[in-house]
Every structure is written in structure tokens, then in C-alpha cells.
Amino acid sequence: MRRPLSLPRLRTVAVATGAALLARRALRRRVRKSPLWPLPALEEPISGRSERRSTTGRRLLIAERTSLADGVVRLRLEGPDLPAWEPGAHLDLVLPSGLVRQYSLCGDPADTGAYTVAARLVEDGRGGSREVHTALHEGMEVEVHGPRNRFPLSAAPAHILIAGGIGITPILPMARLLAAGGADWRLLYGGRSRATMPFLEEIEKLGADGGRVTVVPQDEAGHPDIAAALAEAPEGTAVHCCGPQPLMDAVAAALPPGCVLRLERFSAAATDPAGSAPFEVELRRSGRTVPVAADQSVLAAVRAELPHVSYSCEQGFCGTCQQRVLEGEVEHRDELLTDQEREGSMLICVSRCRGGKLVLDL
Numbered sequence: 051m052r053r054p055l056s057l058p059r060l061r062t063v064a065v066a067t068g069a070a071l072l073a074r075r076a077l078r079r080r081v082r083k084s085p086l087w088p089l090p091a092l093e094e095p096i097s098g099r100s101e102r103r104s105t106t107g108r109r110l111l112i113a114e115r116t117s118l119a120d121g122v123v124r125l126r127l128e129g130p131d132l133p134a135w136e137p138g139a140h141l142d143l144v145l146p147s148g149l150v151r152q153y154s155l156c157g158d159p160a161d162t163g164a165y166t167v168a169a170r171l172v173e174d175g176r177g178g179s180r181e182v183h184t185a186l187h188e189g190m191e192v193e194v195h196g197p198r199n200r201f202p203l204s205a206a207p208a209h210i211l212i213a214g215g216i217g218i219t220p221i222l223p224m225a226r227l228l229a230a231g232g233a234d235w236r237l238l239y240g241g242r243s244r245a246t247m248p249f250l251e252e253i254e255k256l257g258a259d260g261g262r263v264t265v266v267p268q269d270e271a272g273h274p275d276i277a278a279a280l281a282e283a284p285e286g287t288a289v290h291c292c293g294p295q296p297l298m299d300a301v302a303a304a305l306p307p308g309c310v311l312r313l314e315r316f317s318a319a320a321t322d323p324a325g326s327a328p329f330e331v332e333l334r335r336s337g338r339t340v341p342v343a344a345d346q347s348v349l350a351a352v353r354a355e356l357p358h359v360s361y362s363c364e365q366g367f368c369g370t371c372q373q374r375v376l377e378g379e380v381e382h383r384d385e386l387l388t389d390q391e392r393e394g395s396m397l398i399c400v401s402r403c404r405g406g407k408l409v410l411d412l
């Protein structure tokens with residue numbers, strides 16, 4: 051028996067639907083032939099939309115640090131008068147080294163005294179998760195920005211949630227909300243093994259009524275059957291997915307017509323600037339011009355002159371490095387910015403110049 055879930059932001063559905071369809075189209079171009087997703091070690095989930103980090107930061111107390119699963123720690127960050135958030139939102143954490151990393155909020159939105167995030171240690175990652183695991187301890191303060199939400203729960207007559215590994219973090223608050231609202235929902239949750247999958251106990255309890263949850267540890271059951279999970283999705287179903295790229299590709303490929311797909315990214319396809327032409331970037335406000343070598347990103351060249359310039363993912367999907375372009379033709383290499391955003395800005399970690407020179411508002 052399906053029952054529409056009433057959400058306060060129904061008016062955003064049309065926008066969300068359009069964005070999801072665009073994302074789906076982009077992903078289809080990159081779908082792999084095999085739907086297998088080997089669940090590689092992952093960094094934290096990061097929203098697939100752009101927004102410069104412009105909010106004023108606040109310092110929160112790390113009140114609790116808990117081991118949730120093998121290689122996964124949960125941090126409870128306490129502070130006064132915390133802004134409200136909804137499922138799908140994330141925080142920017144400014145780590146002691148200055149690295150900025152995004153972590154999905156996985157606690158209870160009704161808990162206005164704290165934010166909760168979880169991070170998986172990625173041994174061969176880019177350093178953010180290692181720093182969370184080794185340098186953030188109970189009793190310390192950490193600077194945060196946000197929350198921001200680029201992965202909101204869409205209103206729909208039915209929902210399918212799909213999570214891979216630590217991708218469960220934005221999905222869990224959605225499942226809680228849908229379960230509490232009596233919605234028609236299902237969750238497919240895959241991971242390398244039960245020991246590495248956080249929140250298993252809570253998730254299995256949430257789905258105890260009506261078999262709504264399917265847990266697929268890879269070492270016991272192999273890869274989740276994405277096609278089967280989506281095969282019976284009725285028209286209008288909203289599919290929210292967070293996990294590794296191969297999982298999202300498989301979901302996009304199997305999405306039935308009439309369903310809406312919403313994605314939360316871990317990473318983007320790496321962009322290799324090798325073979326690109328060199329050019330110059332004028333930093334108009336700073337009165338400097340820097341050369342960008344063929345095998346160098348604009349970000350690297352700019353930071354050599356202006357080390358304070360913000361960045362995070364360096365792969366063109368978090369939006370932290372977005373800068374205004376005053377002159378020049380940009381070769382956009384991200385899949386994040388809208389056409390409108392591309393008219394006056396670029397992501398300097400991946401995008402380049404089509405001519406000999408760009409002028410940035412820096």
C-alpha cells in the first residue's frame with residue numbers, strides 16, 4: 051500500500067527532478083559495461099553540486115568519538131544554537147592541517163545541540179580521512195562550515211535508497227525519516243563485510259517491518275543485484291544513491307523510465323591535464339600573472355602565488371575552488387557547474403583555458 055510522503059519542500063521537486071535527470075544523462079555516458087562494483091576504499095561522501103564555502107565557520111567541541119565499524123569513526127560535534135538541517139546535508143570540516151573535507155550528517159536532525167558525522171579511514175586516500183582518524187580527539191574543537199544540502203530527499207510516491215559502504219551516512223537519516231512517516235521505501239545497503247559496515251544494527255531494525263532493507267555484505271553474498279532492486283520500482287519512484295562511482299553507474303544504467311535519480315558522489319573521474327596546452331592566468335585583484343604548465347592545474351599555479359585559495363576534492367565535484375572568470379574562454383572539465391554558473395566562473399582544480407589567457411577575480 052503506497053502512500054505519498056508529505057515533505058515541506060514539495061515545491062523543489064520539479065527542480066530536483068530536472069537535476070537528477072541531467073545527472074543521469076551524464077552518468078549514462080560513462081556507464082561501464084560491467085555492473086559490478088568492487089567497493090573500493092572510499093573517501094567521505096561529497097555532494098554532487100557546487101556551492102562556495104561562504105558561511106561563517108563555527109568551532110564545535112568533539113564531545114564523543116566512537117568506533118562504529120572497522121575503519122569507521124563517528125564524531126559527535128557539540129555547540130550552541132546549531133542551524134537546522136535535513137537528511138542529505140553535509141558539513142565542511144576544517145582539519146588541523148587546513149584541509150577541508152565534507153562529511154554527511156548522519157545523526158538526528160532533532161538533536162539541535164550537536165552534529166554527528168562518520169568517516170572511513172582510507173589508507174591510500176588524499177589525507178583527509180587519515181587526519182580525522184589520527185588528529186581529531188574527544189575534547190578538541192574543530193572548525194565547521196554549513197550545513198549545506200545538495201542531496202535533499204525528494205518528495206515521491208515511493209523511495210528506493212541505495213548505499214555502498216560509508217555512503218550509508220547521508221542515506222540513514224533519509225531512511226529514518228521515511229520509516230517514521232510511513233512512506234513506501236526500500237533500502238539496499240552493500241559493503242565489503244559486515245564488520246566494515248556502519249549502522250548495520252539500526253538499519254536492520256528500521257527495515258524489520260516488511261523486509262524493507264536488504265543488506266549485502268560482499269564477502270557473504272557478492273555484489274548487490276541493482277537491476278533486481280530497481281525492477282519493480284513504480285512510476286515516479288525517487289532513487290537516492292550514495293556510494294562509489296561504479297555503484298552509481300550501475301544504478302543509473304538500471305534506472306527504470308519514470309523514476310527520478312538523485313546521487314551523492316564520493317569522487318569524480320580524475321582529470322589528467324597531461325597533454326593540455328600551457329597558458330597564463332592573470333589574477334586581476336592581486337596584480338599578478340602566473341603561468342600554468344601543460345601538466346599543471348590552474349589551482350596549483352594559483353596557489354603558488356595565493357596559498358590561501360580554498361580547495362578540497364581537486365577533482366571537480368565539490369565546488370570549493372570555484373572562481374569568477376573576468377576574461378578568457380574556459381574549457382570546462384567538470385560535471386558540476388550549471389550552464390549559467392559556467393558563464394562567469396570555473397572550477398580551477400580541473401578546468402582550463404581554451405586560448406592563451408584567463409583573467410580571474412583573485
Ligand code: FES
Pocket residue numbers: 360361362363364365366367368369370371372397398399400
Ligand atoms: S571542485 Fe573540489 S577542489 Fe575544485
